[in-house]
Structure formats: structure tokens, C-alpha cells
Amino acid sequence: GExxxxxxxxxxxxxxxxxxxxxxxxxxxSDYFIWYKQESGKGPQFIIDIRSNMxxxxxxxxxxxxxxxxxxxxxxxxxxxxxxxxVYFCAENSGGSNYKLTFGKxxxxxxxx
Amino acid sequence: ETGVTQTPRHLVMGMTNxxxxxxxxxxxxxxxxxxxxxxKKPLELMFVYNFKExxxxxxxxxxFSPECPNSSxxxxxxxxxxxxxxxxxxxxSSNRQGSNQPQHFGDGTRLSIL
Numbered sequence: 001g002e003x004x005x006x007x008x009x010x011x012x013x014x015x016x017x018x019x020x021x022x023x024x025x026x027x028x029x030s031d032y033f034i035w036y037k038q039e040s041g042k043g044p045q046f047i048i049d050i051r052s053n054m055x056x057x058x059x060x061x062x063x064x065x066x067x068x069x070x071x072x073x074x075x076x077x078x079x080x081x082x083x084x085x086x087v088y089f090c091a092e093n094s095g096g097s098n099y100k101l102t103f104g105k106x107x108x109x110x111x112x113x
Numbered sequence: 114e115t116g117v118t119q120t121p122r123h124l125v126m127g128m129t130n131x132x133x134x135x136x137x138x139x140x141x142x143x144x145x146x147x148x149x150x151x152x153k154k155p156l157e158l159m160f161v162y163n164f165k166e167x168x169x170x171x172x173x174x175x176x177f178s179p180e181c182p183n184s185s186x187x188x189x190x191x192x193x194x195x196x197x198x199x200x201x202x203x204x205x206s207s208n209r210q211g212s213n214q215p216q217h218f219g220d221g222t223r224l225s226i227l
Contacts, residue, residue, distance in 0.1 A: 034215050041220070042221075043117075043119075043203050043205075043218035043219050043220040043221050044218045046216075046217060049213070051213060089155075089156070091156075100169070101158070101216065105153065105154065105155050
């Protein structure tokens, strides 16, 4: 299987609810992780990143959690809005350097008004 | 995202045509990348350039030929493509200096091979 994968291919939430998107990775040597958002017709947009020396990092309405014990990464979006509807990818630095990122297939998040 | 600009946004070409995709980054980065995005598949890394030097060719067929004249510009020259090459081609850039830095993507070129 692929190094980086997602537990749920689709996620549907109500506007205002919190969303949690999960990602599993298999390379225990990976030390850098990124979440991207891709809207229809656009390229992936950087959301937030986290290094392996951290367990949690917060941004504006988003939080990334890293559990190295079980090799799990999650993205939490607070007060989800219709504009959050997109495909979300996680990526890991599995090549020992900055540039070799391995991407998951993505989770489609749909926010219902 | 205006930091990485790709042209054209859409391209339809026959298998015998020659065309080029262009990418320009305005972020002051020194590494640039080409990715292929096909339906229902993860992003596939094709090429990496660091300070204009190619540092990665991920077993890409020779019908794809990259060119990086400087740290701000990246091209992908296309020749004798196959229908399975139809995909979204994404360019990205990053700063290789210091510790891990995220890659920033353009909006891609949607390529259709007839």
C-alpha cells in the first residue's frame, strides 16, 4: 500500500460543526508533515505543517495533531464553513530531505449549509 | 495563490504535437518541482530542480523533458504524448534553505491528449 493514506475518502459535515480529517503514514522516519487543501480547478494550497518534534500545532481555525506512536496525523477544522469544502491531502517528508514529499489520495470534505 | 503561475491553464494536443508548459514563481524560492495529478491517484513527483540543477527524475518517460533556465522559471516540454498522459500537471516551488519548508503549488495545466 501507499505510504500515506486517509481513513475516510469523503466527509460531510454541517456548517458550523467541527471537522476532523485523518491520515495514516507508514514511514517512521518521516519528520515533516503538511496538510493541503485543493479546491475544484485549483492547485493544492498550503494549510499548515508540523515537524516531528511537535505533537500539536494550531493555525487560524485549524489544528494539526501528530501521534508518532501510531503514525497518525489529523487535521481539525473549527466551525467549518462552506468555503472549507475541498479535497484535503496530507503529505509526509519520507525522503530524508525537504523536497521528497509523499502525498495521500485525499479526503473530500463537503460542508452542508 | 498568485505566488506560482502556470500557463496555459488548459491544453489539448494530439499525440504527434510538441508543446510546452510554463511555470513561474514569485516567491524567491530556489527549488521547483513538476507533479502529475491523475484522477483518484495521489500526486506523483516527476522532476525536482534545486538552484537550476535537476536533482530528481522519478523514472519519467523521455517524452517529458524539463527545463529550468533560472530559479524562477520551469518548463515542461511535451512530445509524442500518449492518451494516458492526460492529467493535471502541477508546478511547485519551495525554499531549500534551512529546515523543512512547505512546497507552494500553482493551479496547474489541465492536459488532454487526443
